[in-house]
Amino acid sequence: MANLKFLTDKCKGCGLCVEVCPKKVLALATDKINLKGHHPVEAVNPDSCIACAFCATMCPDCIITVER
Amino acid sequence: MVVFEKPHALTDVPMHYCPGCTHGIVHRLVAEVIDELGIEGKTIGIAPVGCSVMAYNYFNCDMIEASHGRAPAVATGVKRALPENVVFTYQGDGDLASIGMAETVHAAARNENITVIFINNAIYGMTGGQMAPTSLPGQITQTSPYGRDTNHCGFPVKICEMLSQVDGAEYLERVAVNNVKNVKNAKKAIKKAFENQINGKGFSLVEVISSCPTNWGLTPKKALEWIDEKMIPYYPLGVYKDRSAKEAE
Amino acid sequence: MADKVLMKGNEAIAEAAIIAGCRHYFGYPITPQTEIAAYMAKRMPKIGGCFLQAESEVAAINMVYGVSSTGHRVMTSSSSPGISLKSEGLSYLAGADLPALVVNVQRGGPGLGGIQPSQSDYYQATKAGGHGDFRMLVLAPASVQEMADLTVKGFELADKYRMTSMILADGTMGQMMEPVSLQYDVKEMPEKKWATTGTNMEREHNIVNSLFLQPDELEKSNIERFERYKYIEENEAMYEEYMMDDAEICIAAFGIASRVAKNAIVEARKKGIKVGMIRPITLWPFPNKPFLKASEKAHTFISVELSMGQMIDDVKLATKCRGEYVLCNRVGGMIPSPEEVLLAIETANKNGGAK
Numbered sequence: 001m002a003n004l005k006f007l008t009d010k011c012k013g014c015g016l017c018v019e020v021c022p023k024k025v026l027a028l029a030t031d032k033i034n035l036k037g038h039h040p041v042e043a044v045n046p047d048s049c050i051a052c053a054f055c056a057t058m059c060p061d062c063i064i065t066v067e068r
Numbered sequence: 069m070v071v072f073e074k075p076h077a078l079t080d081v082p083m084h085y086c087p088g089c090t091h092g093i094v095h096r097l098v099a100e101v102i103d104e105l106g107i108e109g110k111t112i113g114i115a116p117v118g119c120s121v122m123a124y125n126y127f128n129c130d131m132i133e134a135s136h137g138r139a140p141a142v143a144t145g146v147k148r149a150l151p152e153n154v155v156f157t158y159q160g161d162g163d164l165a166s167i168g169m170a171e172t173v174h175a176a177a178r179n180e181n182i183t184v185i186f187i188n189n190a191i192y193g194m195t196g197g198q199m200a201p202t203s204l205p206g207q208i209t210q211t212s213p214y215g216r217d218t219n220h221c222g223f224p225v226k227i228c229e230m231l232s233q234v235d236g237a238e239y240l241e242r243v244a245v246n247n248v249k250n251v252k253n254a255k256k257a258i259k260k261a262f263e264n265q266i267n268g269k270g271f272s273l274v275e276v277i278s279s280c281p282t283n284w285g286l287t288p289k290k291a292l293e294w295i296d297e298k299m300i301p302y303y304p305l306g307v308y309k310d311r312s313a314k315e316a317e
Numbered sequence: 318m319a320d321k322v323l324m325k326g327n328e329a330i331a332e333a334a335i336i337a338g339c340r341h342y343f344g345y346p347i348t349p350q351t352e353i354a355a356y357m358a359k360r361m362p363k364i365g366g367c368f369l370q371a372e373s374e375v376a377a378i379n380m381v382y383g384v385s386s387t388g389h390r391v392m393t394s395s396s397s398p399g400i401s402l403k404s405e406g407l408s409y410l411a412g413a414d415l416p417a418l419v420v421n422v423q424r425g426g427p428g429l430g431g432i433q434p435s436q437s438d439y440y441q442a443t444k445a446g447g448h449g450d451f452r453m454l455v456l457a458p459a460s461v462q463e464m465a466d467l468t469v470k471g472f473e474l475a476d477k478y479r480m481t482s483m484i485l486a487d488g489t490m491g492q493m494m495e496p497v498s499l500q501y502d503v504k505e506m507p508e509k510k511w512a513t514t515g516t517n518m519e520r521e522h523n524i525v526n527s528l529f530l531q532p533d534e535l536e537k538s539n540i541e542r543f544e545r546y547k548y549i550e551e552n553e554a555m556y557e558e559y560m561m562d563d564a565e566i567c568i569a570a571f572g573i574a575s576r577v578a579k580n581a582i583v584e585a586r587k588k589g590i591k592v593g594m595i596r597p598i599t600l601w602p603f604p605n606k607p608f609l610k611a612s613e614k615a616h617t618f619i620s621v622e623l624s625m626g627q628m629i630d631d632v633k634l635a636t637k638c639r640g641e642y643v644l645c646n647r648v649g650g651m652i653p654s655p656e657e658v659l660l661a662i663e664t665a666n667k668n669g670g671a672k
Contacts, residue, residue, distance in 0.1 A: 002071075010082050012086075012087035012088070013087060014087035014088030014281075014288040015088070015287075015288060015289065016088055016288050016289065016292070019289050020247075020248060036082075038087065051071045053071050053072040054248050056072040057072070057093075057248050057251050057252070058093065058247075058248065058251065059092075059093075060083075060085065060088060060089055060090055060091065060092030060093050061082070061083055061085075061092050062074045062078060062092065062095075062096050064072065065070065065072060065073045065074070066070070066071040066072040066073075067069060067070050067071060068069050068071050108516070108518060109515055109516050109517040109518040109519070110515040110517070111515065112386075112387075112513050112514075112515060114383075121528060122528070124524045124526055125524075127522070128516070128522050129515070129516060129522055130513035130514065130515055130516055130522050130523045130524075131513065131522060131523075131524045131525070131526075132382075132383070132386045132513055132524070132525040132526070133413075133524070133525065133526040133527065133528055134379065134382070134409075135379065135382075135405055135406065135409045138375065138376070138379035138382075138406075141371070141375075141376040141377075141379035141380050141382075141383065142379050142380070142382050142383035142386070143383060144369070144376075144380050144383060145341070145343070145379070145380035145381060145382060145383020145384040145385075145386070145387075145391070146383040146384070146386060146387055146513070147383075148341060148367045148369065148380070148383075148384065149341060149367075149383070149384045149387040149389045149391075150387050150514060150515070153514070153515050170372050170373060170375075170376065171372070171375075171376050171379070173372075174371075174372035174376065
């Protein structure tokens with residue numbers, strides 16, 4: 001069972017993690033705004049996560065922790 | 069089990085880079101390598117002038133902020149004073165390939181035992197998107213508003229190709245950080261550049277083709293695609309020099 | 318003294334630097350200071366030090382910046398055009414509060430100028446070493462012995478105040494030979510907790526930096542630095558007074574000019590003219606107090622300079638412009654003769670301070 005943690009307030013909403021996820025786990029939360037004023041990433045299909053860490057690999061702000 | 073987390077050598081300070089800017093990825097790769105080699109306590113980093121001027125806030129090792137283009141000279145001083153420590157510079161294209169060209173070439177010529185991380189994003193980011201020494205022919209920037217005219221302002225500088233002709237240089241590789249595979253390769257190259265220093269092999273430079281979505285006027289995703297479409301064809305990835313490997317053949 | 322050796326001024330600087338514990342030298346060839354580099358190139362490898370010929374003066378001063386960041390004593394030397402190239406680095410050293418020793422063996426300018434002695438970098442050294450608000454400790458030797466003494470002193474002051482000490486010599490001082498004694502009780506370096514030597518995972522990371530993007534923080538750092546400068550101005554001014562007790566005419570001269578002036582003073586005294594000299598040894602901080610005191614008795618101040626009149630401004634400021642001021646100068650590599658200085662003294666004596 002994979003587990004994703006986000007430092008939501010450091011997210012800049014660039015969406016690179018969303019693009020790279022092979023399982024469509026992630027999406028930008030269009031109904032939320034973080035401290036920086038961005039729509040932060042969130043896991044919309046967490047059960048599909050395979051902990052490949054592609055999202056974290058492409059995240060420029062190092063806000064994602066991936067656990068398995 | 070943790071599959072992926074922030075490396076220790078990276079501080080918790082939020083980075084000031086624009087959304088989708090790949091500087092952050094390269095910072096993390098450098099920090100991961102520092103962690104894996106267990107060298108944080110003896111590493112001294114040199115920040116440039118440019119977008120990554122505040123890199124000194126993002127690495128947990130000791131840091132020095134150099135004047136524009138002079139990071140290799142500063143690193144030379146540090147390494148000569150502390151030869152047992154690990155010294156790296158982190159420089160952009162304006163810093164390394166324009167104003168600091170002399171310092172770059174001569175540090176390589178001396179085979180200065182330092183590691184150079186060179187970010188090539190074909191633009192001056194911090195000042196708002198002016199033409200860089202690495203801007204592509206025809207590239208529109210604030211100071212080449214009609215596209216870079218090579219008849220007027222010359223051609224881009226290819227650092228890896230140029231330095232490969234310098235006898236002193238030990239290791240030169242060009243990588244990119246526009247997809248997962250390239251990021252993994254970039255990390256391997258960065259790790260090798262640090263290991264070379266630890267093993268006393270000398271001047272090791274990794275040129276990282278990086279994106280600047282803001283000043284390229286592209287979304288973060290499109291900017292990564294632009295690297296594949298425009299940057300890599302002009303700046304082919306690969307090892308340009310690996311003296312030790314060649315000698316071992 | 319038996320321990321005296323005959324040395325060129327440039328060599329005396331180099332050997333004194335080594336005695337002071339300097340093990341890192343970076344430079345670029347330029348006349349008339351090149352003997353310093355040549356001496357270091359010979360000596361440093363024998364004592365485990367580092368001599369490195371840099372690709373430019375710009376690179377050399379930044380290598381200095383790197384070594385200084387690690388807390389080690391370090392120096393560079395050059396002559397006038399090369400110092401202009403170093404001014405970027407001098408400003409960064411000041412902004413990052415790093416100690417260093419920089420030697421300027423001056424030659425005539427502006428531009429490429431010539432290779433003969435000059436003092437025309439006085440303004441540059443004392444007032445405009447680079448961009449931004451900052452000072453350097455400026456030490457002006459007038460003998461080969463002082464070339465050595467002030468080098469040792471320069472390192473000590475640089476470490477004490479975390480700033481650049483500049484030896485402002487000239488081509489004559491660099492090239493001439495005199496007997497020197499190199500016996501020093503060098504003070505121990507202060508602890509440098511700010512140095513970037515690696516955290517060893519035992520402390521927070523140190524950052525050597527001159528960037529302050531918040532204006533209030535930058536203002537604060539400037540004000541703090543100038544509080545230090547104020548203390549230096551009150552405590553570190555050095556000068557020599559020569560026949561000043563009854564002087565009605567006061568000569569101001571440093572370096573080679575002061576030696577010429579001394580000869581002229583001796584001749585003038587023979588003619589009964591009450592003339593003396595204040596020789597600044599530190600050009601910054603400028604020795605204001607003895608000049609102000611001299612202005613109580615002296616009606617005329619003669620500034621003897623190898624420039625178009627630069628130090629004379631500081632003499633006027635120190636004496637609150639209450640005397641008569643005469644410039645006795647030669648430039649371009651020319652040196653005023655004792656006769657020229659004597660003529661200036663005699664003229665001043667005849668005028669008696671009248672305009």
